Amino acid sequence: MKKSLRFLIIFILITLLIMSYVKTNLDLNLVEVHFDIPQSPEKVNNLIESMYAYDFVNVYDILINNQKMKVCDGNINILLEQYKFKDLKLNYSDNEVLVGKKYIEHKSLYSVPPKTLTICSNTYDINGVLLDTEDIIYRDLNLLNDNPITEQTLYIEKSSIDGYVDIDRIQTVLGYKYINTTKLYDYNNLYKTLIIILFFLISITFIILIIILIKWLNSKIKMFKNGYREQKQSIYFSQYIKQKNNVSNLLKIILCVVVTAILVLCCGYFINYIFTTKVLLNINITSIKNITNLVDIFKEFSRLNFKYGFSYYEVMVFKIVIVYLAMCLITVVSIIKSLCILIYKSVFVKQ
Structure with missing residues (x-):
């Protein structure tokens, strides 16, 4: 013993x-929603209003010249909690971009990071460097018009000064609007x-x-x-x-x-x-059938992640x-x- x-x-x-x-590295008040079909920024804004949510960020993964990039709408600071960064000087305008350090090292021979980045004939100011990643984050929603969207993720803050948005309300609004999701996570569940x-x-x-x-x-x-x-x-x-x-x-x-x-x-x-x-996952551990269901859920979880990314x-x-x-x-x-x-x-x- x-x-x-x-x-x-x-x-x-x-x-x-x-x-x-x-608790240190995750915002427990956050809900992460992955749509099966990309939704326009206007439709997402209507969703947020229907949920009575206070704070959110809508993130699109797009392909430009076979390079995966992100375009976000909303409070970018929610997304930035997932990154480490330096020289961050946000002006919250459409002409700014945040660039991963690994991308700069891979694409550039400069010892000092450049101050601008040109893509799709547009020049963007580099207002921050994201450490240990190749991700590139834009705020210009016009990039969604001519480039394929591979994934869309909506991050919603549940609690705010205006009230509380629980997971049930989020699911109810999504169902009422006939919007299907591939993944939906309440961070507090972890x-x-x-x-x-x-x-x-x-x-x-x-x-x-x-x-x-x-x-x-x-x-x-x-x-x-x-x-x-x-x-x-x-x-x-x-x-x-x-x-x-x-x-x-x-x-x-x-x-x-x-x-x-x-x-x-x-x-x-x-x-x-x-x-x-x-x-x-409300699983009754005393039931063999439910344990089998749990294994099936884990298999489906893994399949979706390998298909859409982690x-x-x-x-x-x-x-x-x-x-x-x-x-x-x-x-x-x-x-x-x-x-x-x-x-x-x-x-x-x-x-």
């Missing part, structure tokens, strides 16, 4: 680190899922601790009873309790009962949270999944190793 507790504590600490990473994982791990840890405490409590009570049974002919029970060692043992027993009760209540709260919290959010999700898979693999290897050692000792050492 000590080894199990050690692994659980490591899982809990890593989960806490992942939660901190997600954090909720991590909380569920954390509570699940803590619950298992507490259950193990409760078992250990109950075993210890039983042994102490038996020892207490046996001690009194040996002396009950000569002293009363009240006198036996008042003995120095027995007072100490009784206090330990009471403390153990209190701690066990607290752990049981905490487990009850955590388990209730796990089964009542609504996340994007977004910033999806890359983060996959990183987290890889971390947990690695941790589970290490745990399984450790368990198999322990079993092999146990079998070896029981079979060969005794002989």
Whole structure:
């Protein structure tokens, strides 16, 4: 059990680190919508008004000379949260462009980044350099007219000074407007899922601790009873309790009962949270059919991502999944190793 507790504590600490990473690098109030058919900026603006949303950015991925570029409409700062940058001097006009450093290094021999970029016979001012990427971000919506759109992503802020736009309202408006989506992510669901994982791990840890405490409590009570049974002919029970060692043992027993009760209540709260919290994939883990559905959902999720590409959010999700898979693999290897050692000792050492 000590080894199990050690692994659980490591899982809990890593989960806490992942939660901190997600909270730092992801806007949990954001909803990411991918349309199956590109929607015009005017139609998107009407959608936003129908949702009563306050803040958004509408991003188009277009191809210009076989080079993938982005054109955005709305609050560009929402999109920029996905990037690291330098020399950022936004003027929020149509003639500005943000260029990836890797693109500049690939296309230019200059040691100093150029100040302008010419595309489609138009010259744009470079008002910022995006680090560790080849992405190019324009604000000129005229580029949508003559260039193919490969993907469109709408980022919507759920909360604002004017109110709260929940995921249900967003889905309702999309359905009412007969607009289909390929992907729809509520960023807060990722954090909720991590909380569920954390509570699940803590619950298992507490259950193990409760078992250990109950075993210890039983042994102490038996020892207490046996001690009194040996002396009950000569002293009363009240006198036996008042003995120095027995007072100490009784206090330990009471403390153990209190701690066990607290752990049981905490487990009850955590388990209730796990089964009542609504996340994007509401899967009943007790049903084999639902687990099969979960596998099908993951297959479809992977298929869509490889077809349309991975977004910033999806890359983060996959990183987290890889971390947990690695941790589970290490745990399984450790368990198999322990079993092999146990079998070896029981079979060969005794002989």
